[in-house]
Amino acid sequence: MKLRTRLSIIAGALSVTAALTAPTFAADPIKIGLLEDISGDLAVLGKPKLNGSLLAVEEINKAGGIMGRQIELIHLDPQGDNARYQEFARRLTSKDKVDVLIGGITSASREAIRPIMNRTTIPYIYTNQYEGGVCDAGMISNGAVPEQQFSTMIPYMMEKFGKKVYVIAADYNFGQISAEWNRMIVKEQGGTVVGEEFIPLGVSQFAQTIQNIQKAKPDWILTINVGAAQDSFFEQAAAAKLNLPMGSSIKIMLGFEHKRFAPPALNRMQAVANWFEEIDTPEAEEFKKRWHAKFPNETYINDMGYNAYNAIYQYKMLVEGAKSTKLADLRKVIATGKACINAPEGEICIDPKSQHTSHRMRLIAVDEKHAVKVVKDYGVIQPYWLAKIGCDLTKKNDKKQYTPSDLPK
Amino acid sequence: MLYQFADVFAFLILSAAGLAIVFGMMGVINMAHGEFIMCGAYVTVGLVHAGFPLPLAQLCGTLAAGVIGVIVEMAIVRKFYTRPLDSLLATWGLSLVVTQGMLILVGSSVAGIGTPPGSFAVGDYTFSVYRLVLFAGALAALGFVYLIFMRTKFGVHARATMQNAKMARALGVPVGRVYALSFGIGAGLAGLCGALYAPTMTLIPTMGATFIVESFVTVVVGGSNVLLGTAPAGILLAAVRTSLNAWHGQIIGQIGMLIAVILIIRILPEGISGFLTRKQR
Numbered sequence: 037m038k039l040r041t042r043l044s045i046i047a048g049a050l051s052v053t054a055a056l057t058a059p060t061f062a063a064d065p066i067k068i069g070l071l072e073d074i075s076g077d078l079a080v081l082g083k084p085k086l087n088g089s090l091l092a093v094e095e096i097n098k099a100g101g102i103m104g105r106q107i108e109l110i111h112l113d114p115q116g117d118n119a120r121y122q123e124f125a126r127r128l129t130s131k132d133k134v135d136v137l138i139g140g141i142t143s144a145s146r147e148a149i150r151p152i153m154n155r156t157t158i159p160y161i162y163t164n165q166y167e168g169g170v171c172d173a174g175m176i177s178n179g180a181v182p183e184q185q186f187s188t189m190i191p192y193m194m195e196k197f198g199k200k201v202y203v204i205a206a207d208y209n210f211g212q213i214s215a216e217w218n219r220m221i222v223k224e225q226g227g228t229v230v231g232e233e234f235i236p237l238g239v240s241q242f243a244q245t246i247q248n249i250q251k252a253k254p255d256w257i258l259t260i261n262v263g264a265a266q267d268s269f270f271e272q273a274a275a276a277k278l279n280l281p282m283g284s285s286i287k288i289m290l291g292f293e294h295k296r297f298a299p300p301a302l303n304r305m306q307a308v309a310n311w312f313e314e315i316d317t318p319e320a321e322e323f324k325k326r327w328h329a330k331f332p333n334e335t336y337i338n339d340m341g342y343n344a345y346n347a348i349y350q351y352k353m354l355v356e357g358a359k360s361t362k363l364a365d366l367r368k369v370i371a372t373g374k375a376c377i378n379a380p381e382g383e384i385c386i387d388p389k390s391q392h393t394s395h396r397m398r399l400i401a402v403d404e405k406h407a408v409k410v411v412k413d414y415g416v417i418q419p420y421w422l423a424k425i426g427c428d429l430t431k432k433n434d435k436k437q438y439t440p441s442d443l444p445k
Numbered sequence: 446m447l448y449q450f451a452d453v454f455a456f457l458i459l460s461a462a463g464l465a466i467v468f469g470m471m472g473v474i475n476m477a478h479g480e481f482i483m484c485g486a487y488v489t490v491g492l493v494h495a496g497f498p499l500p501l502a503q504l505c506g507t508l509a510a511g512v513i514g515v516i517v518e519m520a521i522v523r524k525f526y527t528r529p530l531d532s533l534l535a536t537w538g539l540s541l542v543v544t545q546g547m548l549i550l551v552g553s554s555v556a557g558i559g560t561p562p563g564s565f566a567v568g569d570y571t572f573s574v575y576r577l578v579l580f581a582g583a584l585a586a587l588g589f590v591y592l593i594f595m596r597t598k599f600g601v602h603a604r605a606t607m608q609n610a611k612m613a614r615a616l617g618v619p620v621g622r623v624y625a626l627s628f629g630i631g632a633g634l635a636g637l638c639g640a641l642y643a644p645t646m647t648l649i650p651t652m653g654a655t656f657i658v659e660s661f662v663t664v665v666v667g668g669s670n671v672l673l674g675t676a677p678a679g680i681l682l683a684a685v686r687t688s689l690n691a692w693h694g695q696i697i698g699q700i701g702m703l704i705a706v707i708l709i710i711r712i713l714p715e716g717i718s719g720f721l722t723r724k725q726r
Contacts, residue, residue: 075545077651079553207696233694240646240655243452243576244690244698250570264554264647265655271645275560275573296647298559333552 065108066101066361068093068348069134071124071149076116077238077263078141081291084341085163086111087331089138092348094330102352103359110134116141118148125149129156135361136161138347141340142262143167143210147437150175154435159363161351163343165285165309167213168392168419171427171434171444173367176386178350178393179343180310182217183421185285188397188414189308190221190258193283198255199227204245204269206262207234213439214260214285220440230254240265242272249278256281259305267293274301281306288312288402292336300404306411310381310395311339314408323380346379350386350393353377367391371430382416389428392419448572449691451580454683458583459642460656461663461675462590463635469664469671470594470607471627472529473522476537478635478660479653480544485510485636486643486652487547493558499644506640507633514632518625526610526624540653547650555648575645582641586634587676593630594672603627662706668716677717682706 070089073082093107101107110132114120121140128134129152137153138161140146146162153160153174161176168181193201201222205211215232222229231252233245249257259282261269270293281304287293289312294302313324313336323345327337334341354375358365369375376385382396399412426444427434438444460482467475485506492502521539525532563574594600605613606623614620638656646652663682667674685705690698713720 074553075548077649079548080649083553235695236699238655239695239699240652241452241456243572244449244687245695247449247570248691248694253569264649264652268646271557271560271647272573275562275564275575275645277564277571277573295556296554297557301557301559335554 065106066136066355067108067110067132067134068351069125069128069132069137069139070109070111071114071121071128071137071139071145072111072344073116073141074113077265078116080264080296081141081338081340082113084334084336084338085139085141085344087327087334088337088341088343088345089348091327091330092345095326096348096352102355107348114145116145118145121145121148122152125152129153129158134158136351138163138344138351140164142208143213144208146170147209150435157363159351159366161347163347164340165290165343167210167217167439168421169213169438171390171422171429171436171438173391173429173433173435174363176350176370176391176393177419178347178384178386179339180285180308180395180397181392181419181421182214182285183419184310184395184397184417185308186214186217186221188417189283189285189306189399190218191225192399192412193256193258193281193306194222194225194227197281199225200230200253200255201227201258202231202233202249202252202254202256203229203258203260204233204235204249205258205260206266207236208262210262211235211260215258216440218258235261235266237263238265240268242269243276245269246273246276246278249273249280254280256283258282259284259287262286267291267296270297270301274303280304283307288400288408289339292338294402294406294408295336297406299406302402302406303404305402306399308397308399308414309339310384310397311337311342312398312400312408313337314400314410315381315398317380317382319378319382320380342380346377346384349377349379350375350384367429387419387423388430390419390422391429392422394418446687446691448567448576450683450687452576453687453690454679455576455579455583457659457663457683458675458679459579459586459638460635460660461667461679462583462586463631463633463638464660464664465631465667465671465675466590466627466634467631468661469667469669469675470603471526471624471631472607473525473628474529474533474536475522475631476533476657477517477540477543478536479655479657480540481510481514481632481635481653482639482642482656483543483547483650483653484513485639486646486648487551487555487639488636489640489643490555490558490648494556499558499561503637503640503643506643507637510636510639511629511633514635515625515629517632518628522628523621523624544650544653551650553649557646557648558644560644579641579645582637583679586637590630590634590675591672599623599626662703666706666709666716668713668718668720670718670722673721674716674718677721681709681717 072085112124165179288307289309354366357369397414488509489502489506602618667678686698686702689701
């Protein structure tokens with residue numbers, strides 16, 4: 037027993053020295069750590085994210101890898117459990133020694149692993165649209181943020197349907213902060229929030245909520261409910277003939293509710309998105325063809341899966357620009373303001389001050405047969421809000437998430 | 446308000462009816478209860494997609510859950526009657542296996558079938574007729590349980606077996622078959638809950654989990670005599686939840702209901718049925 041322990045210590049010491057002295061051969065793979073739920077309540081959303089990552093890795097490896105190095109993708113399934121996100125993030129950074137960590141679905145999971153990543157010098161890419169505001173030099177965000185989604189959609193909804201809005205939101209940081217954004221924009225536009233209801237995750241019965249909405253008589257509803265259980269709202273509201281216009285930053289392009297529910301449950305839903313499967317530009321068609329060839333059973337290519345795919349190409353662009361995998365070197369490339377790739381939606385660039393990504397945003401609407409059509413094209417929108425309130429990662433690393441009611445001092 | 450009450454009541458009773466028999470009467474802490482609900486829902490939706498009319502599909506969903514219940518009883522649960530805590534582990538394991546198995550077999554989500562149309566208006570409010578069907582389903586489930594266990598020979602055998610299995614066997618009751626059938630009826634009622642709620646909900650392998658808290662608290666508050674306790678427990682909890690929901694939204698409703706449960710168990714450790722029986726004496 038004693039001998040074995042000593043031997044293993046020696047072996048361990050040897051391998052550490054080996055790791056320290058071994059030069060990086062061109063053939064060494066680049067390790068990408070990926071944390072996506074493929075089981076649990078959010079598996080519906082996590083599976084396309086894993087598939088998007090697999091597709092990008094396969095394409096890049098076939099084309100010769102990143103600077104001649106192949107990508108090794110290490111995927112772990114945190115099953116929607118934030119404690120597991122933390123455990124696996126620690127494992128990937130300390131044991132597997134990944135070069136970059138990608139993933140996380142809910143804002144709760146992102147905030148759970150961000151402090152862990154902050155103690156390392158490993159870059160972290162978050163690939164979801166979210167409530168915005170994270171000013172952190174260690175994190176790159178490539179999903180859409182409220183100035184791209186809410187600042188476009190809410191004024192449109194108020195102009196088209198009326199100034200009174202009712203909010204149903206999931207009760208955690210995403211829903212709470214998104215509701216705060218809504219309050220700010222609705223006030224700017226001279227409207228009123230006639231009701232706000234925060235719903236615990238996992239709740240599936242909405243009869244009372246529907247009655248509350250009817251009592252408040254809104255012109256439209258902002259639906260930022262999250263998870264499979266809460267999505268039951270649409271079916272129950274349609275059965276009760278609620279039939280109000282709805283707007284959302286996550287429905288359709290993210291949860292493909294229009295494919296999962298029988299029509300007309302999602303009738304009159306609008307959303308603003310950088311990606312949805314119904315985009316029919318030639319680049320998008322080409323991308324969809326490649327995806328469906330590899331994953332013929334995918335119901336819908338959602339924006340999360342699409343972002344996950346882009347994230348790996350963005351990482352490739354950064355590494356090749358920096359000729360290094362070190363976070364500090366990658367950030368020098370971002371600081372030039374030219375960290376762009378040609379994505380299926382068009383060119384997208386990483387903003388140096390906030391490390392968030394510019395997107396071409398479109399407003400889509402669903403009809404009673406659940407067909408999706410583009411109502412408005414906003415063109416490319418920069419993630420401008422963080423810079424506007426004083427976040428400048430090229431000068432200072434705040435490591436903090438700001439909200440409309442919690443601005444930098 | 447009455448409609449809201451009926452809606453919450455239906456949800457509590459339908460999710461609890463099956464468990465009332467399996468846990469309340471038989472004493473099996475069935476952690477896989479939610480998966481029987483999921484089974485009923487999936488069979489229903491699958492058959493509707495295959496072209497069956499909804500009511501027939503719901504009947505098949507209920508029966509399928511019941512048959513699987515009988516099989517599960519004979520294969521697994523039977524070995525654990527003397528070890529209630531181990532039955533918790535065994536059924537929990539079963540639940541994990543089934544959830545993950547369904548995720549692998551049929552994928553993370555199944556297309557819904559849509560609620561049968563029909564709505565009615567009261568003043569400014571419009572309501573779905575199907576929610577009243579759910580309420581009727583809850584009453585029917587209670588009536589069915591009462592009839593089976595109080596008015597049939599099987600019911601007498603079942604109650605005798607649950608009270609004293611050895612004595613019942615000595616008197617010629619086929620104890621094994623009674624256990625299997627009772628468990629099957631419990632599972633079938635869970636399947637009925639899934640079948641009835643299937644058109645109104647998102648179908649995912651973990652959907653059973655949304656029912657399980659409500660079902661356990663209703664049964665526990667109801668107490669050991671399920672035939673007496675489940676209905677009043679449903680009424681009481683539904684009243685608490687409905688009024689709090691209306692007052693300040695779903696969060697308060699859920700918190701309030703769970704606090705009410707804690708208070709009730711503290712004051713009436715034997716549940717509502719225990720309280721009622723004591724009063725009768």
